[in-house]
Amino acid sequence: AVLAYVREHVRVRGLKASPPAQPMEQVMQYSLAGLKEPNPALRRLHVEILATLFFAHHQHPDSPVVPTILQQISADAPAPTDAQQGREAERLRERSAMALLCGSVLRAFAKGWPQGGKSARCPYIMNLVPSLLKLAKETSQPVRLWMLYSLHISLEAAQVAFAPFLKDTLRLATAHLLADFLESPLMLWVVAELTRSAAKILASSNSSDMDLYEENVSRLLVLWKVLRHVSYVTPSAGDAFATVRAEVVIMATAQSVIKFLPLRDVLSTVDSKLSPASEQQDGSEVC
16 A cells, blocks of 8 residues: 555656655654565565655655665675674575565666656666675575575666676676586576676667677577576476476567577577477576
């Protein structure tokens, strides 16, 4: 109800008339506390509320919403003491939600909601993405998964504005992929989505730094060549749907990758996926 109210308020009255400050500050504090919720659906709801408040208040210099959220995002998480070890799961949930919040804010600006579809470039991208990349040193779940997903939606939202961070993002995606290949279908799916987003940016890029451009393309192709071996063969329980989605997404990436590889190589890969007679004869790995 709160999320719907804020969206409708800005849609009807515009950004110049932000929702009432005092109630919205209370909502912000409530949602910041809600980032520790055990239920991931509730954590995502609180993230969306905070991203909406951020967007609704970013043109109001007297509002504490934007600086408070930025401070929370950029704050370093202290190492847990012996007395806090029992709350480690709560800390990881909060860190994962903070990671998702970075991408959600960028997506709010890109979509322009709830402003009737009029998008805007987020002026805080240089604050948000570095904070998101700092979470790369987190090796525990769910932080890794939510951080990589947030990078994907950040790429989708920022497009060419994300270019200064593309090198670090591709390097990070490669490291996480190699650490979890064939072990975590959800990670494969998220890295595949990130790869497709990066490929679309590179395919339309007009970078003046050719060395950096070629390095990014090289890292992108490494990801694609590894992920193209993902194949769902037999029904299984658990996260099988994620393997299927990873396979679909990486094939969709061929549309952009075709700019960097010989046509016959890309078509051969796509054909091997679409042909019923292809039963992993190319040495593909099976998930």
